[in-house]
Amino acid sequence: MRFESYGRRLVMFLKNLPQNSPFRRPLLQVMTVNLHVKTVAADFDVSQETIYASHRSSVDANILMSMRSTPNVKRNRLPDEDLDLARTFMDEVFPQLSGRDFRVIAMTRDSVYAVYFGYCTDRDQVPLGQTTFNEKIFNKMKIHNTADSTICCYCRRLKTLEHVQPRTAAQEAEYGELVEHKERWFEQGRFFGERKNTLIDHKQRNVLIVVQDFTQLQLQGTFYQDFIVVFQEFDQEEASKLKTRMHHLVAPTTNIKNDGTFVIRVWLHMINEGWFYRYDTIEIFSDGAGKHFKTTAIMNFFAFMQMFLKKCIIYHFFESNHGHSVCDAAASHIKKAINVFQRDKGEAVRVPPQVVDVANGIKNHDAMIAPVQPDIILPEFDTFHGIRKLRKFTFDEEYAYGYRISRLGHHEMQYPLMTESYADIFLNILE
Numbered sequence: 001m002r003f004e005s006y007g008r009r010l011v012m013f014l015k016n017l018p019q020n021s022p023f024r025r026p027l028l029q030v031m032t033v034n035l036h037v038k039t040v041a042a043d044f045d046v047s048q049e050t051i052y053a054s055h056r057s058s059v060d061a062n063i064l065m066s067m068r069s070t071p072n073v074k075r076n077r078l079p080d081e082d083l084d085l086a087r088t089f090m091d092e093v094f095p096q097l098s099g100r101d102f103r104v105i106a107m108t109r110d111s112v113y114a115v116y117f118g119y120c121t122d123r124d125q126v127p128l129g130q131t132t133f134n135e136k137i138f139n140k141m142k143i144h145n146t147a148d149s150t151i152c153c154y155c156r157r158l159k160t161l162e163h164v165q166p167r168t169a170a171q172e173a174e175y176g177e178l179v180e181h182k183e184r185w186f187e188q189g190r191f192f193g194e195r196k197n198t199l200i201d202h203k204q205r206n207v208l209i210v211v212q213d214f215t216q217l218q219l220q221g222t223f224y225q226d227f228i229v230v231f232q233e234f235d236q237e238e239a240s241k242l243k244t245r246m247h248h249l250v251a252p253t254t255n256i257k258n259d260g261t262f263v264i265r266v267w268l269h270m271i272n273e274g275w276f277y278r279y280d281t282i283e284i285f286s287d288g289a290g291k292h293f294k295t296t297a298i299m300n301f302f303a304f305m306q307m308f309l310k311k312c313i314i315y316h317f318f319e320s321n322h323g324h325s326v327c328d329a330a331a332s333h334i335k336k337a338i339n340v341f342q343r344d345k346g347e348a349v350r351v352p353p354q355v356v357d358v359a360n361g362i363k364n365h366d367a368m369i370a371p372v373q374p375d376i377i378l379p380e381f382d383t384f385h386g387i388r389k390l391r392k393f394t395f396d397e398e399y400a401y402g403y404r405i406s407r408l409g410h411h412e413m414q415y416p417l418m419t420e421s422y423a424d425i426f427l428n429i430l431e
C-alpha cells in the first residue's frame with residue numbers, strides 16, 4: 001500500500017515535469033522498461049514513440065545517478081521569500097474566489113505539491129519540502145478538496161449529509177439548501193439544453209448563444225489567463241446541430257488577472273469587430289463566479305451593451321461551481337494542443353503569442369492576445385443586493401431584472417441602473 005502511494009507520487013511528478021526537463025526521459029526509462037508500451041504510454045499520457053525513445057537512450061540514465069553526488073545542503077531556516085513564493089503559487093493556481101473563504105481544489109494533495117515543485121524549478125527557485133509545504137502553506141489554507149473534479153464542494157457535502165441520520169436542525173437546514181443547489185444545477189443545465197434545441201427546431205438564425213469561462217494555461221511553469229468565449233448558433237449547412245466557434249482571448253502577461261475589466265475589454269473588442277451585427281438576441285451563459293461574471297459592474301455593462309447595440313441581451317448563470325462542459329472542452333483542446341505541439345516539435349511553448357498560433361491550428365478554435373490594455377477604471381456601482389441567488393438577468397433602459405431561475409418569466413428583483421454615469425468609459429473604447 002505504501003509503495004503504491006510512492007509510485008503514484010512519482011508518476012504525478014513525472015507527468016508534471018516540463019517537456020524539456022533532462023529528468024523526463026531517464027525517469028520514463030527507469031519506470032517503464034520491460035512494461036507493456038501501449039499501456040504505459042496511455043498511463044503517462046505520452047506517445048508510444050516517446051516511451052520507445054526513452055528505452056533506446058542509454059546515456060541519459062546517468063543523470064539520475066549523478067544526483068547522488070549533489071551536496072546535501074541542510075536548510076535550517078525558512079526564508080520568507082520561499083514561503084511567499086509558495087503562497088503566490090497557491091493564489092495563482094488555486095485562487096480563492098471573492099465571496100468565498102475557501103479554495104476549491106480538484107487534485108490530490110500530492111499532485112498539488114508536484115505542480116508546485118514544477119512551478120519552483122521553472123523559476124530556478126528551490127521548492128519547500130513536501131512536509132514543510134503542507135505544514136506552512138497547504139494546511140493553513142481553507143481548502144475544499146474535491147478529488148473528483150466532476151463533483152463540487154456543495155454536492156460533496158450533500159452526499160455526506162445524505163448519510164447522516166438523524167440530522168440536527170442545523171444540518172437539516174443545510175441539507176435543504178444543498179438539495180436546492182443540486183436541483184438548480186439540473187434545472188439550469190436542462191434549460192441550457194432546451195434553449196439550444198429551440199434554436200435548432202425553430203431555425204432561429206437571429207439568436208447567438210455565448211458561453212464564457214476562464215481557464216489558466218501553464219507555460220513553462222508560468223500561468224496565463226485564457227478567457228474562453230464560445231459562440232453557438234443555428235447552422236445553415238448542418239441543421240441538426242449548432243455551429244460552435246471557440247474563441248480564446250489569451251492574457252498578454254502573467255500578471256493580468258481574470259477580473260471584470262478583462263471581461264469588459266474583450267466584449268468591447270468583440271463589439272468593435274462587429275461580431276454581433278447578425279443577431280437580434282444574445283444569450284450569455286456562464287458560471288456564477290463572483291469575481292468576474294456575476295457582479296454588479298458586469299450587469300451594468302451588459303445593460304449598457306443592450307442599449308448601445310439595440311439588441312436583446314439575456315444573461316444566464318449556471319449554478320455555483322457548475323460551469324458548462326463546452327468551455328471545459330475548449331480548455332482541454334487548447335491544453336492538449338500545446339502538449340502535442342511540444343512533444344512533436346520538441347520545442348517549448350513559452351509565451352502567449354505561441355499559444356495563439358497553436359490554438360489557431362485547432363479546428364473551430366481561434367485565438368488572439370486579449371486586448372486588455374490600457375486598463376479601464378470602472379466606477380463604483382451601487383451593489384445589487386441579493387445578486388448571488390439570482391440565475392438570470394434581463395435589462396431595459398432603467399433597470400436590471402434578476403430572476404431566480406432562467407425558466408421563470410417574472411423577475412424576483414429589480415435594480416436601478418445609472419447607465420449615463422458610466423457610458424462614457426465604454427464609449428471611449430468603442431469605435
Ligand SMILES: [Zn+2]
Binds near residue numbers: 185320322
Ligand atoms: Zn454542486
